[in-house]
Amino acid sequence: MQLYNKLSAEERRALIRQAGKERLTISFYQYHQIYHQQIFRDHLFLHWHPMDVLGRIYIAQEGINAQLSIPGDRFEEFKTFLDGIDFLKNVRINIAREQDNESFLKLKVKVRDKIVADGLEDDSFDVTDIGTHVDASAFNKLIEDPNTVLVDMRNHYESEIGHFKNAWTPDVDTFRDSLDYIEEQLKDHKEGKKLVMYCTGGIRCEKASAYYKHKGFKDVYQLEGGIIEYDRQVTEQKLENKFKGKNFVFDQRLAEKIGDEVIANCHQCGASCDAHTNCSNDGCHLLFIQCDSCKEAFENCCSQECNDIIQLPFEEQKALRAGHYNSNHIFKKGRSEKLDFKRRSTKAE
Numbered sequence: 001m002q003l004y005n006k007l008s009a010e011e012r013r014a015l016i017r018q019a020g021k022e023r024l025t026i027s028f029y030q031y032h033q034i035y036h037q038q039i040f041r042d043h044l045f046l047h048w049h050p051m052d053v054l055g056r057i058y059i060a061q062e063g064i065n066a067q068l069s070i071p072g073d074r075f076e077e078f079k080t081f082l083d084g085i086d087f088l089k090n091v092r093i094n095i096a097r098e099q100d101n102e103s104f105l106k107l108k109v110k111v112r113d114k115i116v117a118d119g120l121e122d123d124s125f126d127v128t129d130i131g132t133h134v135d136a137s138a139f140n141k142l143i144e145d146p147n148t149v150l151v152d153m154r155n156h157y158e159s160e161i162g163h164f165k166n167a168w169t170p171d172v173d174t175f176r177d178s179l180d181y182i183e184e185q186l187k188d189h190k191e192g193k194k195l196v197m198y199c200t201g202g203i204r205c206e207k208a209s210a211y212y213k214h215k216g217f218k219d220v221y222q223l224e225g226g227i228i229e230y231d232r233q234v235t236e237q238k239l240e241n242k243f244k245g246k247n248f249v250f251d252q253r254l255a256e257k258i259g260d261e262v263i264a265n266c267h268q269c270g271a272s273c274d275a276h277t278n279c280s281n282d283g284c285h286l287l288f289i290q291c292d293s294c295k296e297a298f299e300n301c302c303s304q305e306c307n308d309i310i311q312l313p314f315e316e317q318k319a320l321r322a323g324h325y326n327s328n329h330i331f332k333k334g335r336s337e338k339l340d341f342k343r344r345s346t347k348a349e
Contacts, residue, residue: 003045009105012054016101019052022072025096025103025251027228029115029203031063031127032087037111045109047081054104056250058112062122064088065115065203067250069104094201094228096249096256097235103251118207119176124214131197131209131220136233139223140242142196143167149189151182153199153208154248157287157333161255161264161274162227162245164198173333175204183215190216198223198230200247231258246274266291267334267342268298281306283321287333288342303338 007015016023034040041059055068070078082088096103134142143150143166152159152169155178159169170185172178186195195217197205205222213220223230227247234241245263246255254276266273266289273291280300288302301307309317334342 001046002049003042005106005108007106012105013102016105019071021101023069023099023101023103024072024075025067025069025099025253027067027094027096027201028082028088028091029063029065029201029206030088030091031115031206034059034061034063037061041109041111045107048078048109049107051078051081053078054107056104057109058115059109060112060115062127063115067104069101069251092225092229094225095232096228096253097231097258098253098256100251100253103253105252116203116207117174117176118179118204118211120179120207120211125211126214127207127210129210129213130206131195131213131222133224134196134221135224136230136239137237139196139198139221139230140240142194142221143242145194147192148194148196149186150196150198151186153178153197153204155333157276158200158248160334161276161289162243162247162258163263165242165244167198173335179208179211183212186217191218194219194221196221196223199226200249201226201228227258228256231256248276264289265341266294267339268294268302270341279303279306281309282317283309286336286338288336288339289334302336305338 037059044057051070051074053068053070055066057064057066082091142148143164150164150167152163152167153175155173155175156171163169170178170181172181195212197208199205202222202225209220209222227243230243231247233239241259243258244261245259247258248255255274262272262274264274265271268290271291271293273289275289276287277290277295277300279286279288279302284302284306286302298304298307299310301310309320
């Protein structure tokens with residue numbers, strides 16, 4: 001009985017290309033009490049592995065958060081399976097606007113403490129007392145209201161490449177960092193302003209809206225389905241698109257184009273650019289914005305130092321990485337001192 005992925009990313013990529021099938025990148029979440037998380041986790045893997053489902057799924061006592069890639073011709077089978085689980089029946093599924101057959105290359109179903117790392121003690125407030133969900137049309141009207149404070153609940157590297165018109169984009173590294181920071185900054189507006197929030201697919205706003213209501217904000221709203229669903233509704237209903245730039249996504253695509261503007265800059269030279277890349281040095285893998293010219297000059301690396309390292313024989317590179325723990329460095333996405341333009345522009349601020 002197979003309960004874990006056994007293929008490497010490259011082996012899976014080869015199988016996807018060999019199959020020649022169009023795949024769908026989708027996501028969904030649901031807050032619900034799951035008492036036997038490991039059993040539920042194994043149940044999902046056993047059913048999804050034969051369907052050729054790939055992706056990253058987190059299971060916790062508070063619910064499920066799933067970002068997936070599935071063969072397009074098995075979508076109805078997948079949907080029927082979800083509908084057979086009581087708390088997932090008719091769950092909203094966000095379908096990516098820009099598809100990529102290789103958006104995910106492994107099936108990872110993990111049991112976690114939280115489906116989104118928020119650092120909150122959920123027993124201290126009612127997590128079901130959430131804000132008012134609004135669709136794209138209502139959202140567009142709300143954010144033009146002078147009594148609205150529009151808050152981007154995502155991290156700095158997400159909002160850097162795309163955000164809504166008039167949005168406040170807190171300069172934070174994590175969702176956990178944002179919660180108390182936003183409350184402190186907006187404490188004088190708890191009663192006089194409408195607090196309107198958005199995120200990628202809605203999951204962060206779901207928890208944040210309940211938290212801010214608990215903290216005394218009287219008029220709290222959240223964009224239902226997040227930026228992904230907003231883009232779908234704007235396109236299908238021919239509404240005004242108030243999103244500028246790209247929507248950062250957490251798979252191999254890294255972003256979806258929502259608006260026509262390029263609002264970011266290459267972190268190395270400053271050229272207009274909104275394409276993220278991961279440094280090719282396996283001892284770094286820093287996520288940063290890199291234009292085509294710098295990509296060629298630095299061979300997909302964040303600095304000359306990393307470029308020099310990737311020229312070394314593999315065993316020498318491996319020896320340099322030994323004993324070094326880089327995740328903290330990687331986590332500071334786009335903040336490395338190696339990034340010339342980003343460093344200069346940050347210091348100038």
